[in-house]
Amino acid sequence: MDQPTAAFSAPGKVLLAGGYLVLDRNYTGLVCGLDARIHVHVHKLQTSPGLTLSEIIVKSPQFRDAEWRYGYRETEEGGGIEVTQLKGHSTSAQSRNKFVETALAYALTYASAVDHTKIGPASFTILADTDYYSHPGSSGSEIPTTTDRFLGFNVPLHEAHKTGLGSSAALVTAFTTAVVAHYAPHAVVDMSSAQEKSRLHNLAQAAHCAAQGKIGSGFDVAAAVYGSCVYRRFSPSILEGLGDVGVKGFSTRLKSIVEDTDPTKKWDMKIDKKFAAVVPRDxxxxxxxxxxxxxxxxxxxxxxxxxxxxxxxxxxxxxxxxxxxxxxxxxxxxxxxxxxxxxxxxxxxxxxxxxxxxxxxxxxxxxxxxxxxxxxxxxxxxxxxxxxxxxxxxxxxxxxxxxxxxxxxxxxxxxxxxxxxxxxxxxxxxxxxxxxxxxxxLGVKQEDQGVRKETPTNYQDWLR
Ligand SMILES: Nc1ncnc2c1ncn2[C@@H]1O[C@H](COP(=O)(O)OP(=O)(O)OP(=O)(O)O)[C@@H](O)[C@H]1O
Ligand SMILES: C[C@@](O)(CCOP(=O)(O)O)CC(=O)O
CATH class of the missing domain: 3.30.70.890 (GHMP kinase, C-terminal domain)
Incomplete structure (x- = not known):
C-alpha cells in the first residue's frame, strides 16, 4: 500500500571530539546534531489512463541536471529489488548518484519484504539546507538571508563544494525513511517509537555503508537518526556478509539486520543521550x-x-x-x-x-x-x-x-x-x-533532533 504524499528530514552533524578514535569500539565520539537538515518529499506519480509507467524519479532541484530516473524489478531467489538508472534527458554517466541509488534499492527491498504490495511509480524531491555546501555566490562572512529556506545553487551537484556537515548521511536517512514510509507505511507510523527509530537507523546505516563502499564508524548516520549523542560504534561484523542487492537471499538478510532478529549479528552501538544537549544553551x-x-x-x-x-x-x-x-x-x-x-x-x-x-x-x-x-x-x-x-x-x-x-x-x-x-x-x-x-x-547551530516527519505542503515551490 502506498501513501499519496509525505516528507521527512534528517540533520547534519559535527563530531566535536573523537575523530579517528570513534572508528574503534573501545573509544567514543561526541557528536552534535545541527539545524541544517536534508528534506525528502515523496508523492505518488499519477499515470494517464492507458499508460503504464514503472519509474521512480528522484530530483534534487537546487542543483543543475540533478534528476535521476530509475526502473525497478524484483530479482530472483530473494535478491531484493534492483534499481536501474534509466537514460533520461540529463543522465550522463557523471550524474549517477550512488547514495540515492543504493538507498533506494535497500529501502525498496526492505519495504517490499515487510509489505508485499506492488511497488508503484513515485517522485522523490531532495532539498538541502544552505550550509551543506560552500557556494561561491555568497559574500564572505555573511550568514545568507533569504525568505526561502532553500537556495538554488545553480551548479551541478558534483561541482558543489561540501562543507563536511554529513550531507550523505542526512540524505540517506531522510531518503530511506521516505521510501519505507511511502511503500510500507505501517513500518513508519510513530517517529518517536524506539523500535521504529532503531529499524530506520539499521536500514540507513546498511545503505550508507554500501554506498560508501566501506564500513565507517557510522556516527554521522547515528546523528541523523538520533541527534546529538555520545556515540560508540557498532561491530563491523554486523554488516559483513550482508552481500548486495541481487545476491540470493539478500532480502531476508536485510530484513533480519534491520529488525535485529539474528542473534549472531546483534546491533551493539551505544547512543548515549545523557549528553544530548552537547552544547549548553548559553x-x-x-x-x-x-x-x-x-x-x-x-x-x-x-x-x-x-x-x-x-x-x-x-x-x-x-x-x-x-x-x-x-x-x-x-x-x-x-x-x-x-x-x-x-x-x-x-x-x-x-x-x-x-x-x-x-x-x-x-x-x-x-x-x-x-x-x-x-x-x-x-x-x-x-x-x-x-x-x-x-x-x-x-x-x-x-x-x-x-x-x-x-x-x-x-x-x-x-x-x-x-x-x-x-x-x-x-x-x-x-x-x-x-x-x-x-x-x-555558516548559519548553522546546534539542534538536538534526529529524523522527523515534516509537513508535505511546505515544499510546494520546489515541486515543479
Ligand atoms: N542535495 C543532494 N541531493 C542529492 N544527493 C546528494 C545531495 N547532497 C549530497 N548528496 C549525495 O551525497 C554525496 C556526498 O557525500 P560525502 O559523504 O562525500 O559528503 P558529506 O557527507 O557531505 O561530507 P562528510 O562525510 O565530510 O561529512 C554526493 O556525492 C551525493 O551522492
Ligand atoms: C575520521 C572519522 O572518525 C570521522 C570523520 O568525520 P567527518 O566526516 O570528517 O565529520 C571517520 C569515521 O568515524 O567514520
Whole structure:
C-alpha cells in the first residue's frame, strides 16, 4: 500500500571530539546534531489512463541536471529489488548518484519484504539546507538571508563544494525513511517509537555503508537518526556478509539486520543521550568554512596505518585523547544542567579544548596527516582571542572542512566574530603553503533532533 504524499528530514552533524578514535569500539565520539537538515518529499506519480509507467524519479532541484530516473524489478531467489538508472534527458554517466541509488534499492527491498504490495511509480524531491555546501555566490562572512529556506545553487551537484556537515548521511536517512514510509507505511507510523527509530537507523546505516563502499564508524548516520549523542560504534561484523542487492537471499538478510532478529549479528552501538544537549544553551556552536574541503578516506587510511605501525605510541595517544574527550563531554553536561543565566565560568571548557587540540596536533605530526593544518591552527587561535569565544576544534577527520567554534550565545560575541572574519585572509607563504580566501561564517547551530516527519505542503515551490 502506498501513501499519496509525505516528507521527512534528517540533520547534519559535527563530531566535536573523537575523530579517528570513534572508528574503534573501545573509544567514543561526541557528536552534535545541527539545524541544517536534508528534506525528502515523496508523492505518488499519477499515470494517464492507458499508460503504464514503472519509474521512480528522484530530483534534487537546487542543483543543475540533478534528476535521476530509475526502473525497478524484483530479482530472483530473494535478491531484493534492483534499481536501474534509466537514460533520461540529463543522465550522463557523471550524474549517477550512488547514495540515492543504493538507498533506494535497500529501502525498496526492505519495504517490499515487510509489505508485499506492488511497488508503484513515485517522485522523490531532495532539498538541502544552505550550509551543506560552500557556494561561491555568497559574500564572505555573511550568514545568507533569504525568505526561502532553500537556495538554488545553480551548479551541478558534483561541482558543489561540501562543507563536511554529513550531507550523505542526512540524505540517506531522510531518503530511506521516505521510501519505507511511502511503500510500507505501517513500518513508519510513530517517529518517536524506539523500535521504529532503531529499524530506520539499521536500514540507513546498511545503505550508507554500501554506498560508501566501506564500513565507517557510522556516527554521522547515528546523528541523523538520533541527534546529538555520545556515540560508540557498532561491530563491523554486523554488516559483513550482508552481500548486495541481487545476491540470493539478500532480502531476508536485510530484513533480519534491520529488525535485529539474528542473534549472531546483534546491533551493539551505544547512543548515549545523557549528553544530548552537547552544547549548553548559553553557548552557541558556530562553524567557519574555509571552502577547501578534505579527502577523508585518504586521511583515515594514513592515520590508521601509522597507528598499526606504532601501536604503543598510538595507544597512549588514543587513551589520553579519550580522557580529554570525556572531560569535554562532562564539562558541557555540567554547564547544561545549570539553570539558565547563571554566571558561567568557561575556563574548564577552554582548557580541555586546548588539551584536545594539542593531542590532535600530536596525532597530525606523528602520522603525517594534516588533521589540524597550520592555516586552521592560525584561524582557530585567532578566533579564540575574540571576546566571548570559548574554544574551537577541527571537527571529525579535520583537514580543511569547516572548523567548529564554541562561543557565548550573545550578540556581541557573534558580531565580533563576524567582523573579524570579514577581513581575515591567509596567504600561502603564511599558511604552510595553503592560502585561504574569505572565511565564511555558516548559519548553522546546534539542534538536538534526529529524523522527523515534516509537513508535505511546505515544499510546494520546489515541486515543479
Ligand atoms: N542535495 C543532494 N541531493 C542529492 N544527493 C546528494 C545531495 N547532497 C549530497 N548528496 C549525495 O551525497 C554525496 C556526498 O557525500 P560525502 O559523504 O562525500 O559528503 P558529506 O557527507 O557531505 O561530507 P562528510 O562525510 O565530510 O561529512 C554526493 O556525492 C551525493 O551522492
Ligand atoms: C575520521 C572519522 O572518525 C570521522 C570523520 O568525520 P567527518 O566526516 O570528517 O565529520 C571517520 C569515521 O568515524 O567514520
Amino acid at each position: 553557548l552557541r556552536l558556530m562553524m567557519c568554512d574555509v571552502d577547501c574541503g578534505s579527502e577523508t578516506v585518504g586521511m583515515v587510511r594514513n592515520v590508521l596505518s601509522w597507528r598499526k605501525a606504532k601501536p604503543e605510541e598510538a595507544l597512549l595517544l588514543w587513551e589520553t585523547l579519550q580522557k580529554g574527550n570525556e572531560d569535554l563531554a562532562t564539562e558541557l553536561q555540567s554547564l547544561a544542567s545549570k539553570p539558565a543565566n547563571s554566571s558561567e565560568d568557561y575556563e574548564n571548557i577552554r582548557e580541555v579544548m586546548l588539551t584536545i587540540r594539542s593531542l590532535i596536533r600530536e596525532m597530525s605530526s606523528k602520522s603525517g596527516v594534516p588533521i589540524e593544518p597550520e592555516v586552521q591552527t592560525g584561524l582557530i587561535n585567532a578566533c579564540c582571542q575574540l571576546p566571548g569565544v570559548v574554544g574551537g576544534v577541527v571537527p571529525g577527520a579535520g583537514g580543511f572542512d569547516a572548523v567548529a567554534l564554541l562561543l557565548e550565545d550573545k550578540e556581541y560575541a557573534i558580531d565580533a566574530l563576524r567582523q573579524f572574519l570579514e577581513n581575515y585572509r591567509v596567504k600561502a607563504n603564511e599558511g604552510g603553503g595553503v592560502s585561504i580566501g574569505k572565511v565564511r561564517l
